[in-house]
Amino acid sequence: MAESASYTEKLKRWDRFKAEKFSKKAPVTTPYPFIDIEKPPEYRGIPHINPEKCIGCGACVNACPPDALIMEWDKEHGVKRLTYNAARCIRCARCIEVCPTGAMEPTTRFEVATDNKEDLVEVVEHKLAYCEECGEYLDFTERQIEYVRNILPKDVFDAYALEDRIKLTQEEKMRRTVIKLRETEGNVYPAFMLVRETKDDGGEE
Amino acid sequence: METAVKLGFSLAGIIIMLFLPPYLDGIARRVKARLQYRRGPPLSQTWYDLRKLFGMPSVKPTKKALFTWAPYIALASAISAALLLPYGNVVPVDFGYNLVVFFYVVLMVSVFLMLAGLTVQNAFSHLGSAREMQVILTVEPLIAILYGVLAYNSGSLDLYTIMTGLHLTPSLVLTYILLAYALYVESGFVPFDIAEAEQEVIGGPLSEYSGRLLGVFYYAIYIKRFALLWFFISLLTLPWIGPIGTPEKAALVLALQFVLTVAFYPIIAALEATNARLRIDHVVKMNTRAFFAGLIILAMAFMGW
């Protein structure tokens, strides 16, 4: 993971004996629950979803081995719900690696004991984009679209005229594609483009 | 000494005998913890444990009455054994102030421990009882011999006479050494705690006990250990400080006994901490050897050495 200068300094200076009020001599045990134990900075604690950064692309959900991260669609209310359950988490930090926006933030928290399981669950709800034409909800969120807008270079947008088509349902897109193909028949190039595009977008989604 | 003083000393004795043993165990825990580089529990942790156990209901594995009563009888006999010991030079309740009686009354703790273990249909507690019995079986003859030496040395089995009438001979010194060993075995410290071995037979005779009854049994065992130690300490001190005439001197003696008892326990704890548990056949072998050593000592005593 990225290590800024101050961070590495911190790493170098970090001393367990200081941090946990150990004495170097006997006794080596600590009255643990009564003092708070500080984990080293490298420690992979419970990840935390930063709702500001999260775009709800679901990359983390793909990567997560134990299904601690779950994504659900709620087309009625136009909501895409990303649920993180620390009780199932194995702290492998794969989600942090794959997150495109760094919304999954590493922490050094390790105490998950609680009498109420709700405390272990983080839920982030995203508003789904809706189709400009038919007004029904799309499968991806506003933020995803924003993100795509930001990362894709302008010319690509123009080239594929994404600007006006990005917020459309599949069917609508299909229809338009067909129309477009009709307009420029005999020329397969746009269709090939489309395939490439989908790949790009798919990557983001 | 007039009765008031006697009463006072008896009261002191009773208080010591009832409240000290768990603290002694606490001391042992602390010492062990320090030897293992741990912080260890507070001194009164054993008291907390007992209180907790007293507060809990027990699980009932059998309908036998003996199962219910054994802990109480064990505790009662442990306490009566402790009451038979000299505090200062006062014996709180003198129902037979001599070696054999004391010894048998102490033995009753183990007897009822074993019987309790045998009331339930549980191989582990049976094993534990059998082990306890085999330890006693091998250590009692040794103790008998040593009592023989003491009796011969002082001319009587009566503890008053022994406490005053012992005279120092080589055989007596050896007797003290062996007696220390025998009492250590008898009180079931590591490495001789094979009867209650946790990892092998889950608690042995105690494996079926829980909650309050278990607490009572533990309390009985602590008091038994205390009684044996106190007995040894008195045997170590009383004969050599001459007749005790005044209450002041008696008080001094009591203080000495107390201090020595508290001072001996860390040694025991250290021994416990630095040893692994023995197997039953090891113990049998060791005790048999000790028995023959005792025979030699007895012969020496009778030859007047």
Add this chain to the structure above:
Amino acid sequence: MFIEYAIGAFILGGLLGFIRDYKSAVKASSFMAFLGSLLLLGEVYNVYTNGPVKVNLYGLPLNVTDVSAVFLLIIGIVGTAVSLYAISYMDIFERTGKGWVYAIAYNTFLASMALVVTVDSMEYFVVSWELMTLSSFILVFFSERKRDVNASAKYYITMHFLDTIPLFLALGTAYSLVGSFDKLSFENIGSALMTAPAHTKIVFGGLLLIAFMTKSGITPFQFWVAETYRAAPSSVSAVMAGAMEKVALYGLIALVWKLVGTTYSLGLLVALLGAITLTVGTLYALRETNAKRLLAYHSVGQMGYIWLGIGIGMALIPKGGALGAIGALGAFAGLFHALNHAIFKSSLFLSAGAVEYRTGTVELNELGGLGKHMKWTALAALFASLAISGVPPFNGFISKWLIYVSGYQSGNLLLAFGAVLAALISAATLASFVKFYGTQFGGEMERYEEVREVPGTMIAGQWILAGLTLLIGIFPGTVTGVLNVFNAPVEGNLYKIGFKSVLFSPVLFVILLGVLVFGFYLALKPSYGKEAKPWDCGSTQIDEDEYRINAEGYYIKYERKIDGFYRFGDWFYAVGAAIIHYIVRGYIWMASYFVKIVDTPYTKVESVADLRKSEVLYGDEEALKPLVRFLRIACDVLPGIRLGTFVVLALITVGVVIGILMAL
């Protein structure tokens, strides 16, 4: 006054045996035996209050001295309890159908024992002794199982050779000393022995000693005990272990000690025999897994205790002074232990019988979990077990403790070592009775779910004894008066017992213990949460009945440790068996020889096997035939002379010869 009625009751009981129906016959005769035993106790009280009495019972000169009072007490207590118990117990032998045999034999047994300890004439002593042996022998094979019959034959032949013959020889010696049958009373013999040469004394004493050692199963003559007691019905075993052995002790005291007189070395010998016996007997018992054999070996061991005590007495009393006092204490302790042993050992046999009555086996490896259903039996067995292991406040503790005291303070290495052995053995006793109790009554087994408690009379019989263990333990003062025939300096009153400053106050102890127990019980009342089966580590489907340690496995390591001892013992036993075998051959030879004397056609008998082949009772006739015939002829030849005389005449020649040889 009571003793005649007692004898009468016994005779009546014997006659009652001729009722057709087995059950009623047995019950009636047992009841009469019960009454007779009660009367014996009455006699004891009588003697205790107004001193020794001399009675002449149809020509039987009885002299109930204080010593015999002690043994009458023992016989009375045991007889009472056991007869009461037998009323129901003997039902399990109904299939044998010989009610009359039991009735006669059992009553004769009790009566003869009562006579043995009271008669004041050597010849009647011997006669009733023989009667006792014979009746006990008949009782031993009463069950008529093959193994039991073998045991009984072995028992009887052993008795004839190591008991009867020495007695007869001794009788002959006595006759040769006194010179008339009418004056064979003990004091005459005693006065005659005063003047007799030393080796005569030695022979006389030696012969008697052998006889009594055999009867009370002192090493090396303990070999017959285990098998015999196992074979006999439990009630009979109880009487044999409780009373018959003590009768031999009476012989030791009344004949050897009182008549021949004692010396330091003789005392040491007796004490040493006692020490060896208690070690051997108890260590063998530790290994046993058959309840009755275990108890039998323990009775050997406990007899060892008693002999140790008596031995200390015999050794030290002559010394007089402080040592004499200690000796008297030892002897007193021995007698006390005799009484206690009679009580708890018969109680234990009765509990074993009760278990047998319900489960049909006494094999400890198979038993278990009976405490749940036979509560009273279990509690009685627990009392008796604690008593025999010498746990205060039961009676066994006090006598053992006094033995230790006398042994430790005797100032003699040998005696002190005896006491040490005694202590070691009391641990072994505790061990084997923890096993005895734990395996029978501990745990809970489905196998014996439907077992019920035994009938009332059996419980009563057990509880008379079990109660006495506690009663005497708490109030030893009740019996010390009767027991203290050596006027030992036993300090204390009803509440205290001890010697010099070595005192023990059971009452105080019991009160203290009781107060503490109930105090703590009330202070910390046991509160049970849930009920649960014993913790079996959560394993699936284990056989509850096998989830335990069986009797064989209890002290396996310790037994391995002392394996050498056992091997030596077994070797010794083998040798003994060989000896017995040759003795038997000799007996057969002699029997046939007798027959040749009275030249009558005689069915050829060469070995015990031949005896056993024939009908059992008949087999015994075979064994006895020569004597019987001889006596009958003698009767024909010399009419008008008492038969008993001729019993003596029969063997007198041998006795006289030896006596003269000694005199030369």
Add this chain to the structure above:
Amino acid sequence: MVNTKDLEAHFEFECKACENGRCAKADVNSILSERKGLRDFYEAFKEHIKGCKRMTYGQYQFVIDREVLPEAVLWWHNHPEFKETHLSTAVGTDERPLNGHFVYMPFLNVQVEFANEPENYWVFLRTYLLADDPSFPSVAEKLPAALWIEREVKDLLGFKPVNHPDPRRLILPEDWPEGVYPLRKDMDYRHSPITEPKVEFKEKPEDTTLVPMGPAHMGIEEPAHFRLFVKGEEIVDVDYRGFYSHRGIEKTGEGRLTYNQVLFLAERICGICGYQHSVSYAMAVERLADVDIPDRARYIRTLLLELERIHNHLLWVGIAAHMVGYDTGFMHAWRIREPVMWLVERLTGNRKQYGMNIVGGVRRDILDYRKEEILKVVKQIREGTKTFLDVALNTNTFIKRAEGVGILPYKVAKAYSVLGPTARASGRKIDVRKDQAVKTATAYNEIDFKVPVYKEGDVLARVLVRMDELFESLWMVEQLIDQMPGGDIMVPIGKLPEYEEALGFTEAHRGEVVHYVMTGEKNKVYRWKVRAPTYNNLPAVPEMLKGYHVADAPLIIASIDPCYSCTERVQFVDVNTGKVKVLTEAEFNELSIKYKGVF
């Protein structure tokens, strides 16, 4: 998470078939001539051998008839020259979807010569069983090592080992119905039926009684059920029933996870030797994907493996001391161990379950300041352990308990193909770190270390073996730090080849861990077989127990360092979470299908 860049990188990556040794074009003769013994075997069973191929470097596979299976296995196991060759384990696979047959494939670790990497190799004996009659002749009565293996395939796949000496149920719970075989492909991984429990146990010998040790016993950390038939204290006979924590991880891995997710599952097979498992799995996948991971990654992996060995051995010796009531030893051993945990926590981010691996490399680099830390800790541990051993081995009572107890003779050890320190304490000279070619996954071939071997075979010998190994590991760690090369720490792996199989292995601190992986379509695992060392060691424990005390039992059982969870592997996903997962999975599937045709 695979993206196009990775794919391109993968395509540039040129084939190292010749060194790496999985060359599709290799012909039988050249294969047979590669290693000693192969040709002899081929000659011996000519007419029964249907095929022969090189799976990957140093792993050979013969396809033989099932009739000669026992002979073939014994031919290798009792090979006169290759003394330490042993039956590692066997894989049962349901290949009906592929070729309509079941496959039963025992494989052996052939040790031509100790510590001779290029010469030693693995032999897989693949046999095809008919779908309607999956029976094969049992080798168990001649070779006890096969006892559990055959019972396992009987349980999980419904194979029928003909005249198996002890055909009781081994793995599945008592209340699992007959005729339902979890590892068959036609069974869904969420399906867990229940019937009336029926148990089958050994008969009790005459006049003994029963002492059940476990499932929940103080002397056993994890559920395992030893039935001791005892005479008093003495153990006469023993029966074992385990797999109370069977968790069907293989099914889970095959069922739904991608190969990179399986890696993390593999790491969680065991709480103690997790990293060994993850390295083995990664190694297997890399082998079959034909990837050489960067040297730095290999060194980091080896470093962590050795650190894990160090703290495991300390943990074990602590437990051994605890079992005989020597708690001071216990506490001190664990105190000495603790700094390793802290160190590892700093290196990888966790005390255990390092999560350090990824197929194709490692995830975190070792920075220089951490190297200092490591050396410091190593020094500390070395001193600490030295003093600890001085004390412990001079504790008379401890030695009394450990010496001459639980003796396992060499012959028995070989017959049960016991592994690891347990085997080395009985005089077996085996160690896959040196024996088998590890050079593409770990760095053992480039550092120097000894393999301690003792002949006594009692508990004390096992203690000493482990302690010697511990010091060796410390020395290895220092070398690794010293020689660690620079460079990249992982190579991305894109798509896996389909239906390739390979074996990954490491020498865990209990013996060789073996992961057999066979890939399926779209980066899924078709068959994944895990064999932990305890799986081979545990069947030998009853042999060790017989004739000793009940008091020794916990120590003896602990002395093989049993890890039941390793042996018994992960539970079925419980139904609820399974449902949740399925929901989302289904959605993802349909979504991806939708997005295929975007625009």
